[in-house]
Amino acid sequence: MTSVTASRPSRATRDSRGTRGSRDARDPRAVRGRSRSRLSFALYLAGGTLASLLFLLPLAWAVARSFMPDSLVTQAPAARDFGHLTTANYTGLIQANDILRYALNSFLVACGTALLTAVIATMAGYGFARFRFPGSGVVFALILVTMMIPFQALLTPLFLEMHSLGLTNNLAGLALFYTTFNLPFGVFVMRNTFMQIPWELSEAAAVDGASPSRTLISVLRPLVVPGIATTVLYAFLFSWTEFVGALTFLTSNNLYTLPLALLNLEYGSVGQVNFGYLEAGAVIAMIPCVVLYLGLQRFYIRGLVAGVVKG
Amino acid sequence: MLLVAPAFAMVAVFVLFPLGFAVYISLTNWPLIGPYHFVGGQNYSLLVHDPEFIHSVLFTLLYTAIVTGPIFVIGYAMAMLVRSNRFGSTFFRTAFFLPFIIGLATESFMALLELQPDSGAADYVLAKVGLAHANTAWTVDYGLALTAICVIVVWFASGLTMMLLMAGMQGIPIELYEAADADGATWWQKESRITLPLLRRNIALALVISVIGSFLAFNQFYILTEGGPGTSTQPVVMWIYEEAFVQYHLGYATSGAIALVVVIAIISAAQLYLLRDDRADRVSR
Numbered sequence: 001m002t003s004v005t006a007s008r009p010s011r012a013t014r015d016s017r018g019t020r021g022s023r024d025a026r027d028p029r030a031v032r033g034r035s036r037s038r039l040s041f042a043l044y045l046a047g048g049t050l051a052s053l054l055f056l057l058p059l060a061w062a063v064a065r066s067f068m069p070d071s072l073v074t075q076a077p078a079a080r081d082f083g084h085l086t087t088a089n090y091t092g093l094i095q096a097n098d099i100l101r102y103a104l105n106s107f108l109v110a111c112g113t114a115l116l117t118a119v120i121a122t123m124a125g126y127g128f129a130r131f132r133f134p135g136s137g138v139v140f141a142l143i144l145v146t147m148m149i150p151f152q153a154l155l156t157p158l159f160l161e162m163h164s165l166g167l168t169n170n171l172a173g174l175a176l177f178y179t180t181f182n183l184p185f186g187v188f189v190m191r192n193t194f195m196q197i198p199w200e201l202s203e204a205a206a207v208d209g210a211s212p213s214r215t216l217i218s219v220l221r222p223l224v225v226p227g228i229a230t231t232v233l234y235a236f237l238f239s240w241t242e243f244v245g246a247l248t249f250l251t252s253n254n255l256y257t258l259p260l261a262l263l264n265l266e267y268g269s270v271g272q273v274n275f276g277y278l279e280a281g282a283v284i285a286m287i288p289c290v291v292l293y294l295g296l297q298r299f300y301i302r303g304l305v306a307g308v309v310k311g
Numbered sequence: 312m313l314l315v316a317p318a319f320a321m322v323a324v325f326v327l328f329p330l331g332f333a334v335y336i337s338l339t340n341w342p343l344i345g346p347y348h349f350v351g352g353q354n355y356s357l358l359v360h361d362p363e364f365i366h367s368v369l370f371t372l373l374y375t376a377i378v379t380g381p382i383f384v385i386g387y388a389m390a391m392l393v394r395s396n397r398f399g400s401t402f403f404r405t406a407f408f409l410p411f412i413i414g415l416a417t418e419s420f421m422a423l424l425e426l427q428p429d430s431g432a433a434d435y436v437l438a439k440v441g442l443a444h445a446n447t448a449w450t451v452d453y454g455l456a457l458t459a460i461c462v463i464v465v466w467f468a469s470g471l472t473m474m475l476l477m478a479g480m481q482g483i484p485i486e487l488y489e490a491a492d493a494d495g496a497t498w499w500q501k502e503s504r505i506t507l508p509l510l511r512r513n514i515a516l517a518l519v520i521s522v523i524g525s526f527l528a529f530n531q532f533y534i535l536t537e538g539g540p541g542t543s544t545q546p547v548v549m550w551i552y553e554e555a556f557v558q559y560h561l562g563y564a565t566s567g568a569i570a571l572v573v574v575i576a577i578i579s580a581a582q583l584y585l586l587r588d589d590r591a592d593r594v595s596r
Contacts, residue, residue: 048403051406058425059413076434120318124318127314154572156564160336181325248556275423300412301474
């Protein structure tokens with residue numbers, strides 16, 4: 001089959017990477033090729049727009065629904081719904097369900113996790129990148145291996161252990177748990193970051209009379225901050241709406257994080273689920289992720305690429 | 312060495328110790344409260360004959376088998392669409408990836424309303440096209456719930472596959488395509504002879520991440536069906552959770568968890584082995 005295609009005359013390609021050697025402007029095939037590449041660009045735009053709609057419309061629709069009164073949300077969607085937009089779900093959720101407390105719990109856990117992960121991973125990354133000590137290879141391998149152990153499978157021993165340490169039903173305990181399972185990735189990213197730094201730079205700075213703290217702030221900071229941003233971003237996004245761990249380790253209503261509060265809206269309420277509230281709560285949970293990702297996209301992708309290279 | 316100590320201590324206390332502890336618990340009849348007894352391999356022999364556990368394993372495999380293909384194909388197609396930097400590509404990438412960033416828990420809560428009979432958008436749209444009745448209750452029927460959840464998961468996860476494959480595609484030296492163009496290669500030849508073989512590592516990685524993610528499915532089932540009707544849509548992680556924290560059979564639940572760890576470790580090890588093989592530079596590790 002491939003030999004058949006190979007014997008065909010050359011065709012214009014989808015994108016215009018490089019120039020095709022045997023072709024000049026008067027060649028009719030080249031003219032066809034240019035209009036073909038315009039066509040392919042139009043197809044790309046149409047396909048991309050259509051696919052984007054498939055991915056974004058459900059999210060936009062959920063946002064729109066969260067501004068509709070519960071009486072409309074429980075009926076079939078209709079154009080008239082958009083004439084009755086209201087913030088009642090949000091105000092009701094804040095007043096009756098204290099959603100801001102749960103949002104604060106999620107925020108505290110996510111920030112605690114991000115901060116702790118960043119500090120511990122930066123120290124370890126620096127240690128692994130700069131110093132060789134007996135067993136450093138083994139320790140690094142042990143930390144990386146934990147990336148392959150799903151925390152979902154360790155819920156029972158972790159529950160018993162954390163319970164005996166007083167860390168269950170405790171937001172700090174939850175943050176420690178999240179930190180541990182974000183560490184392998186963080187340590188890996190930070191070690192890569194430190195390994196890419198040309199250390200001659202800091203030596204040169206020292207020769208020029210810069211103090212160690214001056215070196216750290218002026219020379220190393222710009223090189224290290226992107227790695228830390230990547231670590232922080234992953235840790236925050238992981239812990240902000242993590243579900244099964246929170247479900248296992250938190251039992252008091254007042255410590256619930258956002259997904260548990262939403263679960264409470266779903267199953268905890270007597271009788272009919274208030275879908276208007278549920279929708280508004282989900283939108284509140286969605287906002288920080290969207291804002292952080294749009295703002296710090298390049299750091300997120302950095303981490304993704306680092307992960308790919310390592311495999 | 313002091314710098315590395317906190318990270319190692321965390322991993323030792325919250326991963327390595329629990330892992331060993333889990334093996335021990337799985338050999339006992341550990342209840343949540345009260346004394347426990349050593350029972351040897353009894354939990355494991357019960358496990359392989361427990362219809363509920365076996366069903367959850369088979370269900371997880373079925374679910375994985377359904378979603379892996381579409382996630383990969385759609386992710387690959389989207390990666391091809393947005394791999395080169397041109398007008399609109401950044402926007403498209405962001406749009407495709409956004410569901411993954413927001414997270415399946417939040418999205419499952421959003422989907423709950425849309426899967427309700429008479430009021431959900433799913434029924435509304437499908438009834439317009441004539442594919443379903445306007446009063447289809449998606450979450451209380453085994454087949455419908457599985458279908459709906461698979462669609463949601465493909466929507467959620469294909470963006471990640473796209474990102475992983477796109478990163479690989481962008482790493483392929485452009486000179487290869489230029490040389491192929493000079494030789495008059497068709498688009499299909501370039502894709503199948505250059506892109507596909509050089510992307511093998513990234514494809515393996517994307518598939519392994521996707522399969523492991525499916526094996527660990529929990530949120531979408533817990534939120535949308537609670538495993539129901541009955542326990543028909545109960546994946547393995549939910550079986551472990553229910554057995555441990557609803558039935559309080561901690562020892563028994565942990566034996567199922569150990570089985571899960573072993574399976575995932577085998578997949579990860581196979582991945583490492585396959586990915587290592589075609590890399591000449593072993594120094595980088």
